[in-house]
Amino acid sequence: MSFFLGLRIYGWFSLRYARRHLWRTAAVIVGLSLGAGIFVAVRFATTTSVRSFERSMGAVSGRADFVVTRPGEGVPSHLVRDLLSMRHIETASPILSLMVRVQSTHRGAEGAAVARWVGLDPILDRPLRPWAVQRLEKPEETQRWMRLMSDPDTVFVGSTLARALRLEAGSAITVHYQDRRRTLKVLGILKDEGLGLAHGGLMLISDVATVQEFLGQFERVDRVEGVFVEGGSETGYQELENLLGSSYALDRVVDRTRSSRSMVAAYEQNLSVLSFVSLFVGMFLVYSLTAFNSVSRRREVAVMRSLGASARFVFFVFILDGLVLGLLGWAIGIPVSLAFSRDLLQAVSATVTLLFARVDVSTVSLNFWDVAVSVVLTTGVAALAAWQPAHSMMRVPPQEAIRPRSAGAxxxxxxxxxxxxxxxxxxxxxxxxxxxxxxxxxxxxxxxxxxxxxxxxxxxxxxxxxxxxxxxxxxxxxxxxxxxxxxxxxxxxxxxxxxxxxxxxxxxxxxxxxxxxxxxxxxxxxxxxxxxxxGDLFVRPMMADMNGYRDPLPAHLVHFLRNIPDVDVVAYRRIAMSYRGVDCALEGIDLDRLQRHGGFLFLKGNPQDAYDAMKAGDGVIVSEVFSNRTGFGVGDRMALSVLGVPMEFRVVGVYRDYRTQSAVIYTDLRVLHNRTKDRAWSGARLFFPGSEEAKVQRALEIRDEILTRFGARDAPDVMVGKSLRxxxxxxxxxxxxxxxxxxxxxxxxxxxxxxxxxxxxxxxxxxxxxxxxxxxxxxxxxxxxxxxxxxxxxxxxxxxxxxxxxxxxxxxxxxxxxxxxxxxxxxxxxxxxxxxxxxxxxxxxxxxxxxxxxxxxxxxxxxxxxxxxx
Structure with missing residues (x-):
C-alpha cells in the first residue's frame, strides 16, 4: 500500500470518526494544547531571559582571559603598565564601575533610572569589548569615542537608558552617588551589540579618568582585565601569579562566567522540567482518547483487517492519530502560549534579574530551535501515548467482524x-x-x-x-x-x-x-x-548591595551611630571578592553583640565551637551556597588576601543563607580590624529595647533623623528591620x-x-x-x-x-x-x-x-x- 493511499484511508477511517465525535476530540485537543501552551510559553520565556543574560555576560567579559583585583581596595593604576610590559599579554584594560542614579536635565523628561557607569580606557579596552554608536559613520564614530578622553565629563549611554530618559546625542544628564553628583554630556547612544547589551542596556560608558575624578579615586581602579597573546595563556598565568604575589587576586574569566551561567542554566532547566510535567500529564489525555477510539472501533478494525489491511497498517493509523492530536495541540498551544507569555516573561526575567544579573527583555524572541524542540516534544509525547492502544489494535483478529468480543480482563x-x-x-x-x-x-x-x-x-x-x-x-x-x-x-x-x-x-x-x-x-x-x-534598623551606603560595598559608611555617620543613646549597634565590614572563580564576600561582624540578638542558622558544625574559633581568629563560617559552589566544608583551610594582607582560616561551620548574593564568608570584626588595621564600617544593625511596637517607632524616629542629617536622596540606605524582613x-x-x-x-x-x-x-x-x-x-x-x-x-x-x-x-x-x-x-x-x-x-x-x-x-x-x- 502506498503512503498516500494510506493517508486517504486514514482520512476515511479516523478523521470522519473524529468529526462525528467532535466534542470528545476537541476536549482532548484543548487539554493537550493547554499542556503544550504552558510548556512552550515557559520555554520561550526562559530561553529569552537566559539569552539576554548570556549576551550581557558576554558583553561584559568580552575577550578577556583574566581579571586582577585587590579585595577591599582598588588596584593601583601603575599595575596596568607592568602588565602591558609582559610578553604574553596582548592588552590590559583598567576598569572602574559603579551603580548610580541617573536623571535627565532635559525639560519634560521626568523620573530617574539606576544604571551601571563603567569607566575604561577607550584605546586599551577596544580589543577586549567592541561597541558601536547608533547612526554614526565609521570615521565619525572613531572620532566620537576618542572624544571620551579629550572632552571632560562625557559619556555614551545604553539604548534602554536613552529610551527611559528620552536621551539623544547632546543631552545632559546628572548622576548621583551617595553625596556626590555630576552633570555629564551624552556623546551618543550605544547600539544593542557588544558592550551596549550589558546590564540590559542601562549603561554609561566614559573614560576611566572621568569616573576616578567623580569618586576622588585618582590612583586606583576596581580591576584590570586583559587577554593573552594566542597560545600564551598557561605561561602567562604563571608569570602573572609570580608578578602579583599574594596581595592580589587573579581569576580566570572562563571560571567566573561558567559559574554564573551554570546558576542561570539551572534555573532555566528547573522551570523547563516543571513545565514538561504539564506536557507529560497531557500524554495521558492522548492515551485515553486513543484507547477510547480503539475500544469503540474494534469491529471496524476487524472489518478493515478482513478486507486485507495489515496489522502494521492498523498500527500506523492509530499512531497517526497520536501524531495528529499532538500537532493540533501544539498548533493551538502556540497562540495560547503567546497570550500569556508576556506576563510569564516578566516574571522569569524579574527573577533572573533578582537572583543573578540584570536582564532587560520586553518581548519574547521566537528561536527556530525552541520552536523545533517544542513541536518535536509535543508530537513525540502524543505518539508515545498512542503506542500502547495502537499496539493492542494490531492483535484484533478479522473474525471479530463477524462476532465481536469483549476486551477481557x-x-x-x-x-x-x-x-x-x-x-x-x-x-x-x-x-x-x-x-x-x-x-x-x-x-x-x-x-x-x-x-x-x-x-x-x-x-x-x-x-x-x-x-x-x-x-x-x-x-x-x-x-x-x-x-x-x-x-x-x-x-x-x-x-x-x-x-x-x-x-x-x-x-x-x-x-x-x-x-x-x-x-x-x-x-x-x-x-x-x-x-x-x-535588627530593628539597618544602615548602609546607598546602593551598597549593587556596588559590592565598595565604599564604607562616612566617618561622621559612624560617629553619630556610636553615640545614639540606649541602643546596641552591631557593626560589620563587608568586602567583595572572588574565590576560585566564585563571586563572594568576606564579612567581619561584631559577634559578641550579634549573639545577644540572634546568630546564624547552622547547617554543619557546632555553633558555640564555631563562634569561639571565630573570636580566636582561627575560624570562619561560610554560607551553604559558598560551600556547595567551591567544595569547602568544615575542617578545610582557606587562604585569602584582604586589603593586601594575606590571611588563612579554617572553616568551622556552614550556615544557611538565602540572600540573592549568598556566597559569603563570615569572620569576627575585631579579628578583621586587627589584621588589616582598617577600622571602617560597611554598615550597622541597630537593636532597640522594648516591645515590637516600641522598636518600630524608635527605628522610624532614628531613620528620619539620619535622613535629615545626612541626606534623604543620595545617602545612606536606612531600612526598618521589620519592613526589610x-x-x-x-x-x-x-x-x-x-x-x-x-x-x-x-x-x-x-x-x-x-x-x-x-x-x-x-x-x-x-x-x-x-x-x-x-x-x-x-x-x-x-x-x-x-x-x-x-x-x-x-x-x-x-x-x-x-x-x-x-x-x-x-x-x-x-x-x-x-x-x-x-x-x-x-x-x-x-x-x-x-x-x-x-x-x-x-x-x-x-x-x-x-x-x-x-x-x-x-x-x-x-x-x-x-x-x-x-
Missing part, C-alpha cells in the same frame, strides 16, 4: 509484570539521586523525577488489583452490591487504567511536592530571616510564582483524564451495564457502581500520588535545588494545605465522571442486547 501475569517494572523504576531513584551533577546540572536528579512518575503510574494496576481482593462482606456493608460490582470491574480493567490513574498520580504528586517544597522554603526562610537578618519574604515568594500556573494545568488535565478513563470503561462494558438494567438493576444502582469505581480509582491515585509527592519533594529539596542553587531547606509539611486540597482534588475527579454516567444510558438496553445477539 487483564491477566495476573501482565499486572505482575507492570508492578515489577514500576518497582524496578523506583529502585533506580535512590542511586540516581546520589550521583553528582553533570557540569553543575542535576541531570541524574531530573531522570530520577521521570522514573519516579513512571514507576508510581505502573503500580496503579497492582494497587487496583489488590483493592479488588477486599472481602465481599466488608465491601457490601460499605456500599452494597454496586460497590462489590465496582471492585470486580476494576479487577478486569487492570493495566488499561494504569496510565489514566497515572495522570492523577502525576498531578497529585506534583501538587504535594510543590506544597511541601514551598512550605519548607517559607518556614526555613522565616527562621533565617528572624535569626540571621535580625517582609520585603525579603516577598522576594522569595516571587521565585515560586511561576509554578502555580504549572500546578493548576496539571490538575485540570488529570481531571480530564479521569473523565475519559471512565468513559472508556463504560464503552467497553456497554452490553454488561445494559444487561444489569435488563435483569432488574436500577439506573441509580448503575450510577453508584460507576461512582464507586471512580472513587476507588481516585483513592488509588491520591494515595500513590501523595507517596510520590513526598519522595519528589525530597528530591527537589535535597538534590535538584542543592545541586542547582546550593540551597537546601528544613523539611516542613503544610498538613493544613494538603488536608484541604486533596479532598477537593478527589471531589473534582468524581465530578469528572458525570459524562461517563450519562453515556451508560445513552442507548436502549433492548437495542444493545439485540445487536450483541447478531
Amino acid at each position: 487483564e491477566s495476573e501475569t501482565k499486572v505482575r509484570r507492570l508492578t515489577m517494572a514500576g518497582l524496578g523504576l523506583l529502585a533506580t531513584v535512590l542511586p540516581l539521586c546520589m550521583m553528582p551533577p553533570l557540569q553543575g546540572v542535576p541531570v541524574a536528579g531530573y531522570a530520577a523525577v521521570f522514573f519516579l512518575f513512571c514507576g508510581f503510574s505502573l503500580l496503579a494496576p497492582g494497587v487496583l488489583k489488590r483493592l479488588s481482593k477486599l472481602p465481599s462482606p466488608l465491601v457490601r456493608r460499605l456500599g452494597g452490591e454496586p460497590c462489590v460490582l465496582a471492585l470486580r470491574q476494576l479487577e478486569r480493567a487492570g493495566a488499561r487504567v494504569a496510565l489514566s490513574v497515572g495522570a492523577l498520580i502525576t498531578a497529585v504528586g506534583l501538587f504535594t511536592a510543590l506544597v511541601i517544597m514551598i512550605s519548607s522554603f517559607r518556614k526555613t526562610v522565616e527562621a533565617w530571616v528572624y535569626q540571621t537578618v535580625s 517582609r520585603d525579603i519574604l516577598q522576594v522569595f515568594d516571587q521565585t515560586f510564582a511561576v509554578t502555580t500556573v504549572l500546578l493548576v494545568m496539571a490538575l485540570m488535565v488529570a481531571s480530564l483524564g479521569m473523565m475519559t478513563t471512565l468513559t472508556i470503561m463504560v464503552l467497553e462494558r456497554s452490553v454488561f451495564l445494559n444487561t444489569l438494567i435488563a435483569v432488574g438493576s436500577s439506573p441509580g444502582q448503575v450510577r453508584r457502581m460507576l461512582l464507586w469505581e471512580a472513587l476507588f480509582m481516585a483513592v488509588a491515585g491520591l494515595v500513590l500520588g501523595v507517596a510520590c509527592g513526598f519522595v519528589l519533594s525530597t528530591i527537589l529539596i535535597e538534590v535538584i535545588n542543592a545541586q542547582s542553587f546550593g540551597w537546601t531547606f528544613l523539611y516542613h509539611v503544610a498538613w493544613n494545605q494538603l488536608g484541604v486540597a486533596l479532598p477537593l482534588i478527589a471531589a473534582a475527579s468524581l465530578v469528572a465522571t458525570v459524562p461517563a454516567q450519562r453515556l451508560a444510558f445513552r442507548d436502549s438496553p433492548v437495542v444493545l442486547l439485540r445487536e450483541d445477539d447478531h
